[in-house]
Amino acid sequence: MLKQQKDAMRPSESFPKVKYLYGPVATIFASTKTGSWRILRPVIQQEKCTRCGTCAKHCPLDVIEVDRGNREKEVIIDFEYCKGCGICANVCPRKCIEMVPERGVK
Numbered sequence: 001m002l003k004q005q006k007d008a009m010r011p012s013e014s015f016p017k018v019k020y021l022y023g024p025v026a027t028i029f030a031s032t033k034t035g036s037w038r039i040l041r042p043v044i045q046q047e048k049c050t051r052c053g054t055c056a057k058h059c060p061l062d063v064i065e066v067d068r069g070n071r072e073k074e075v076i077i078d079f080e081y082c083k084g085c086g087i088c089a090n091v092c093p094r095k096c097i098e099m100v101p102e103r104g105v106k
């Protein structure tokens with residue numbers, strides 16, 4: 001590379017601080033709708049669920065809403081962002097989350 005080209009690439013005094021990006025970067029996380037990745041969907045058997053909150057604690061996307069101890073309120077999953085990883089089903093002590101094929105759900 002020519003010296004002139006190298007100099008042109010360097011941030012100069014007059015140039016404000018520059019951040020270099022080395023790949024694609026999501027600047028608005030909410031725009032990454034991870035729900036579109038899902039092949040399996042978690043289905044909760046609400047009547048078996050004790051609202052312990054274990055699933056919500058372990059969900060990597062924090063998309064499970066549990067009112068702990070309140071059996072009157074159903075556990076809610078935000079399917080816009082749930083990616084169907086199945087961690088919630090694996091950690092549920094009551095085994096009341098079933099992963100079902102996405103296409104089978106009406």
Ligand code: SF4
Nearest residue numbers: 049050052053055092
């Ligand atoms: S881990 Fe299972 S029992 Fe506990 S709140 Fe989640 S679904 Fe209900």
Ligand code: SF4
Nearest residue numbers: 059082083085086088
């Ligand atoms: S399947 Fe994964 S992303 Fe979806 S609610 Fe369960 S733990 Fe969260």
